[in-house]
Amino acid sequence: MVEQTHDRSGLDELPTGRYSDRELSWLAFNNRVLDLARDAQRVPLLERAKFLAIFSSNLDEFYMVRVAGLKRRIDAGVAVSSAAGMLPRDLHDAILARTAQLMTEQSRIFATQVRPELEAHGIRILTWADLTAGEQHRMHELFTERIFPVLTPLAVDPSHPFPYISGLSINLAVLLRNPTTGTRQFARVKVPSILSRFISLGEGRFVPLEDLIIQHLDEIFSGMQVLQHTTFRVTRNEDVEVEEDDAENILVAIEKELLSRKVGRPPVRLEVEDTIDGEMLELLRTELDVSSREVFKLPAPLDLTGLFALAGVDREDLSYPNFLPKTHPDLVRGIETSAPADIFKALRKKDVLLHHPYDSFATSVQRLVEQAAADPQVLAIKQTLYRTSGDSPIVDALIEAAMSGKQVLTLVEVKARFDEQNNIKWARKLEKNGVHVVYGMVGLKTHCKLMLVVRDEPDGLRRYAHIGTGNYNPKTARQYEDMGLLTCNPIITDDVARLFNHLSGMTQETNYRRLLVAPQGIRTGLIARINHEIAHKRAGLPARIRIKVNSIVDEATIDALYRASQAGVPVDLWVRGICALRPGIPGLSENIRVRSILGRFLEHSRLFWFENAGRPTVGIGSSDLMHRNLDRRVEAIVSITHPGHIAEIGELFDMAFDESSVSWHLSDENWTPVTTNADGRPLRDIQERLIERTATRRH
Known part of the structure; x- marks a missing residue:
């Protein structure tokens, strides 16, 4: 994915008031969490109680961070309007008013729906x-x-x-x-x-x-x-x-x-x-x-x-049915015994695209680290750790590798919000056991999800890499939806190696062939792709943009998507949380559709799809479309080139935007839950469909 300079021509032609406020959009997201607590038709009772708890936990963090920051600006006398045009005091008032409505509604749902239903099933507070x-x-x-x-x-x-x-x-x-x-x-x-x-x-x-x-x-x-x-x-x-x-x-x-x-x-x-x-x-x-x-x-x-x-x-009977992830088929194919698969052998045959939690994290990513730690032919392991669990087998494997004489480097992000204490603890433990620990880069958080293994093989050194959208945390890997690429492609592994050298050695590396890397390259790279789609559309060639992120706030990217819509390019945005873009506005965004999907698993992957005149350019990575990701974090997006993997990601977008799938639709600034068809029959949940597909796999 080659970087290109963003052409900002035409920016002044876009209307003012084209952004939604990010804080109010976040509150709209938390209201969608409340929708799940309300949904007695699709969500089991104990899960509805859990969503009430998640709503509260989300709101706590929002106030501790976002509202606290807003109050600091007010106290400091900062009177600069937000991108949506709201002054800090007006925004604070709007947040407080909306919060009062949401908390009152949460209390009502608990008191009149969830609590009585729990009591009817013998669960009493x-x-x-x-x-x-x-x-x-x-x-x-x-x-x-x-x-x-x-x-x-x-x-x-x-x-x-x-x-x-x-x-x-x-x-x-x-x-x-x-x-x-x-x-x-x-x-x-x-x-x-x-x-x-x-x-x-x-x-x-x-x-x-x-x-x-x-x-x-x-x-x-x-x-x-x-x-x-x-x-x-x-x-x-x-x-x-x-x-x-x-x-x-x-x-x-x-x-x-x-x-x-x-x-x-x-x-x-x-x-x-x-x-x-x-x-x-x-x-x-x-x-x-x-x-x-x-x-x-x-x-x-x-x-x-x-x-x-x-x-x-x-x-x-009151919870989601048990779900057991399965080993990815490409990691069990040809294995005749019950012994764990040889990850290195499998990756020499082909790249593997993982989709968690449906594909087991334990028998893929975790297995790669553990196999590398025990393999005498492995010379070095490098890994980023943004968040991990307190009893992480990955940390144990890295320590085992270091104690056996391998070169082990971990980049521990001690600035990971609310996990700082936990990460400091594990950083100290890693250092004590001989692991080379780097504590991020000055002024930047290291948010990319990367692992590199260097192995001495008969035909020379070979490198194996994992580039993911989620953290190296075995616990959340069973609760969060994420994707990852396992590969020994020499172009990708060379990119990853140079990125690790940049992180640990403070190089000025910016030249990558299959990666887009923030803060220098993701915004410019994605906007260049958007502009290519505009050019394809004007040339009468196939053009389409599909993006899945947790949040989209970055104004430059939003403006590029608006211009794509104005040029007639269909744009589909799959956004779990904040969306500052306003779809469906005539003359600006009528070609943009925005969907949100919440459910049993937290939708966490970031996917990027550009039709590219019929030869799709597709990427997965760690970055959301927010200022902090694009300007103040080290993020990485890797391009996906295997036709089967491209088709798999394309199918996910098809399912998300299928009118038979449960989702929330955004029109301008209003979110509407769509859970039934015109006849009142329930729509299908995309996560349930993927669970069913996983359950029927042979492996």
Whole structure:
């Protein structure tokens, strides 16, 4: 995929107001998550509860990062409009208003749909009054033995200032009265996060931990009279900001920044029970320094991320059917025994295009690392690690390889948001065991998903590579939809080798034959492809653009797609999350279709398809079409040339845009769920179709 300079001619001819705001578009995405919690026809009950938890978790991160950043701009007096034309204060107001609507709707879905249906199936989230006498006795013993010892009640008085409230913790606000003096006093009790939020009583019965603590407030504040109590929760700015002087200091800087998270992070949201007393609310609001618009009154229980606890309930009838990934056919073909396939032998025959979670990660990518670690002919292994699991077999294999004398390089991105602490831990472990660890590049996050294996073979050194769209994380590989290419094609492996040298040796390499690499080359490369499609269309040749990403925000790319639409090029965009492009506007984007697909697996792959006059140019990679990916990250897209692989990716796009598939359709700025046909019959879920196809494969 050759880079070409982007021709920006005609840009001024495009109308103003052509972008949707990215933050409001993200909220629209989270509303689509709520749609799944609403969907009793297609989504099993326990999965609907899980989607309520995912909605809450998503919103927490959105406020900790995006809203926190917006507030910083407002506080700094920045009055620059967004690409969509909104000033920071106006955008903040719009976000708060939309959030209030969404959180109210989430509470309604839980209270009137999901919770009653759970109870009808014997799964109950109870109050203390609902417990039997025997259960109350057991919970009293549990409180005395395991909960009371870890509680730290904090009073507020002239000698005790208002305590620091940690972000996302559930807290009890308690109003006390001294029976001797008659004075009233405020106190706070933090609900311990180290204990399960919903305590299992067995047989599908749960009680919120905060309810258990509330019933024992008289013991916690012995000798005092409890006048009032309520729960509240604060969301704070939790984004990591690091000034990088040089690569050597990145790790230390990150560690210091993580420590600073514990104090001094300003609140961006306050959640309280809707029954809270006005005086107590005013005290909390004043002490936490949040505006009335940043207060969200909700029915108890607060923080529905606690519904993740229900995932452990053993009710197959209320969950998605079990799904077992299968080994890719090209990695088992010709194997006569039950021994693992020889990955190197398979790749010398042909490239392998993986589609997770349908194709097993364990018997493909993970197997490649493990085989390389154990193979005496392997001389070196290089790998990027952006996010991985705490008990990663990939990390263990890399350590095994280093201890056996192989040259092992890992590029650990310690700036991976909210995984910083975990990545630091594994970076230290890798270094301790002889792995050469590089901590990213100054000013850039390394987000590309690359692995390179160098092997000494009879005809000389041969390199094997994996280029993927997702992280080297065996756990999320079973939950996220991703793609990856396994290859020993010398052109691709040479590109990957030079990219690794660029990452570890700080070279100025920008010349790649089968890769597009950000920050220098992805935007210009993709826009060049878009312009080629415009030229093909004008020449009467086949032209079409199909792109699948998590989000599209980059204005230059969006404008190029608008110009393609104006030239008559059909453009299909498959976008899971944010879409700042507005399709279906006459004279601008009437040739653009946008679809979103959410479901059992998180759609995570990034795919790029250009018709190229009947000789499709296709790529897969790590990059979304956002400023951070294109300008501030090292990303890689590899071109796919095998006709079978091109056809496979083309079929995925066909399925996604098939009118018989469940999806959300975007028109201008409005998303519409399409789940049934004109006769009211349910449409097919693309993920279910792929699961069925996998189940019927011979291997």
